[in-house]
Amino acid sequence: MKYLFLLYTDEDRFDDRTPEEKSKVVGAYMAYSEALKKAGVRLAGEPLSHSKAGKRVRSGSVEDGPFADGKEQLGGYFLIEAANLDDALDWAARCPAAAEGHVEVRPLWDVGG
Amino acid sequence: MTDVRIVAEETARASYGRLLAWLTARTRDVAAAEDALADAFRAALEHWPRDGAPASPEAWLLTTARRKLIDQARRSKTRVDASPALAMAAEEAEAALEDEKEFPDERLKLLFVCAHPAIDPPIRTPLMLQTVLALDAERIASAFLIAPTTMAQRLVRAKRKIRDAGIPFETPAIEEYPTRLGDVLNAIYAAFTAGWDFADGADARCPGLTREAIYLARLTTAMAPDEAEALGLVALLLHAEARRNARIVDGKYVALTDQNPALWDKDLIREAEHALAHAWSLKSVGRFQVEAAIQSAHAASRLSDHDTRDDIVLLYAQLNELAPSIGSMVGHAAALAAADRAEEGLHLLDSIEEARVVRYQAYWAVRAHILSLVGSEDAACDAYQRAIGLCEDDASREFLYAKMRALEAQH
Numbered sequence: 223m224k225y226l227f228l229l230y231t232d233e234d235r236f237d238d239r240t241p242e243e244k245s246k247v248v249g250a251y252m253a254y255s256e257a258l259k260k261a262g263v264r265l266a267g268e269p270l271s272h273s274k275a276g277k278r279v280r281s282g283s284v285e286d287g288p289f290a291d292g293k294e295q296l297g298g299y300f301l302i303e304a305a306n307l308d309d310a311l312d313w314a315a316r317c318p319a320a321a322e323g324h325v326e327v328r329p330l331w332d333v334g335g
Numbered sequence: 336m337t338d339v340r341i342v343a344e345e346t347a348r349a350s351y352g353r354l355l356a357w358l359t360a361r362t363r364d365v366a367a368a369e370d371a372l373a374d375a376f377r378a379a380l381e382h383w384p385r386d387g388a389p390a391s392p393e394a395w396l397l398t399t400a401r402r403k404l405i406d407q408a409r410r411s412k413t414r415v416d417a418s419p420a421l422a423m424a425a426e427e428a429e430a431a432l433e434d435e436k437e438f439p440d441e442r443l444k445l446l447f448v449c450a451h452p453a454i455d456p457p458i459r460t461p462l463m464l465q466t467v468l469a470l471d472a473e474r475i476a477s478a479f480l481i482a483p484t485t486m487a488q489r490l491v492r493a494k495r496k497i498r499d500a501g502i503p504f505e506t507p508a509i510e511e512y513p514t515r516l517g518d519v520l521n522a523i524y525a526a527f528t529a530g531w532d533f534a535d536g537a538d539a540r541c542p543g544l545t546r547e548a549i550y551l552a553r554l555t556t557a558m559a560p561d562e563a564e565a566l567g568l569v570a571l572l573l574h575a576e577a578r579r580n581a582r583i584v585d586g587k588y589v590a591l592t593d594q595n596p597a598l599w600d601k602d603l604i605r606e607a608e609h610a611l612a613h614a615w616s617l618k619s620v621g622r623f624q625v626e627a628a629i630q631s632a633h634a635a636s637r638l639s640d641h642d643t644r645d646d647i648v649l650l651y652a653q654l655n656e657l658a659p660s661i662g663s664m665v666g667h668a669a670a671l672a673a674a675d676r677a678e679e680g681l682h683l684l685d686s687i688e689e690a691r692v693v694r695y696q697a698y699w700a701v702r703a704h705i706l707s708l709v710g711s712e713d714a715a716c717d718a719y720q721r722a723i724g725l726c727e728d729d730a731s732r733e734f735l736y737a738k739m740r741a742l743e744a745q746h
Contacts, residue, residue, distance in 0.1 A: 262693075316726060
């Protein structure tokens with residue numbers, strides 16, 4: 223089963239960190255990504271740039287980010303292959319975003335073929 | 336209103352498990368007994384404020400729950416009709432309660448039912464937590480990192496199995512008693528380890544349901560006072576609990592060797608030592624006694640300045656014979672390293688297949704530590720990275736990160 227982890231964190235708080243703290247956070251994500259890879263479950267994963275660089279397109283209109291959706295914004299994702307939901311949740315709990323913000327775990331919709 | 340609520344809540348805490356055990360013993364239907372008891376507590380909150388709290392809240396709840404159960408049994412043809420037996424037994428129990436005699440405590444039997452071989456091992460602990468301690472499925476789910484809906488479904492399925500398979504509500508026969516008690520103790524231990532594992536190979540990081548596990552373990556020894564392993568488990572859990580305030584200080588994880596013993600709870604340590612001494616005197620060694628002895632040796636080395644490092648190595652060797660697991664091997668390796676035998680520790684870690692430790696943080700943390708001791712700094716840093724990638728909380732991430740930075744700074 224494939225699961226998408228959507229990582230939500232407070233991106234402004236990250237910007238306020240010292241360079242040392244920033245490298246620690248980035249290091250934690252890299253270590254996590256590496257652990258997923260070594261366990262053979264990582265299919266993809268990337269951080270996103272700040273939501274102020276984002277745009278929303280809806281029925282022909284375009285909106286500039288950031289979007290007022292609360293303090294935690296989508297800041298990255300991982301796509302993993304896990305045996306079942308229990309396993310996926312175990313991995314999600316180890317994601318640094320689970321301590322910093324939250325991780326939404328979504329099974330991919332199996333459309334078949 | 337508030338007073339009555341307090342009486343109801345106190346009764347719930349003190350008696351829930353006893354009432355449920357009693358009702359389940361007579362119906363074999365955990366879910367039905369839970370429903371009836373929940374109804375009885377709801378009725379209490381409605382009646383007591385109006386009529387005043389009854390002299391014996393337990394008897395009142397029992398009578399009410401029993402009536403609900405009999406009603407239910409009459410309405411539902413699919414359930415075994417236990418109503419005549421129930422009515423008779425209830426009268427007995429209620430009479431006993433009114434005479435202020437001991438209400439029969441059948442919680443040990445309930446624990447035996449929850450840990451019955453017919454019940455899947457992973458659901459045994461959640462069942463115990465829910466039936467004896469009235470923990471809700473959501474809280475249990477979080478402790479075990481399971482989706483709440485999944486946990487609720489698994490609990491329902493397990494209760495249905497108890498009813499449909501007619502799992503007997505009784506103390507196991509003497510020949511199977513040790514194995515069955517072992518199953519109960521393992522399930523209690525699983526509550527203790529829920530959500531955490533060992534860092535530094537010797538000490539608990541952040542306890543999962545330690546207090547709940549201690550409650551269940553003490554309950555077991557109260558009802559089976561001369562079971563060495565049950566006493567060993569109590570001793571093990573109390574040693575871990577005694578260090579709670581020393582383990583995380585200002586949000587930072589503190590390794591056992593760096594903890595301030597002044598922050599340890601000496602009463603709990605005394606109780607642990609007492610239980611362990613009693614256990615040893617029964618001359619029936621088992622894994623929990625050995626694990627407790629390891630924790631006891633750690634405590635002694637700090638409290639009385641004895642060098643217990645070689646004793647700890649020997650105890651881990653014994654533990655690996657009694658109950659080999661990745662955890663015990665990693666602990667053994669850490670103990671060897673602490674006793675200036677890092678090479679042997681590394682050798683032991685190398686003997687574990689990597690596929691078994693891809694998610695085991697403690698393995699990588701201990702490996703990193705040992706590699707740094709034998710002078711393989713680069714490999715040690717890689718192992719620290721691996722461990723950091725597997726952490727579940729910032730306190731242990733910080734702890735490992737600091738160790739890694741210290742190592743990098745050295746060369």
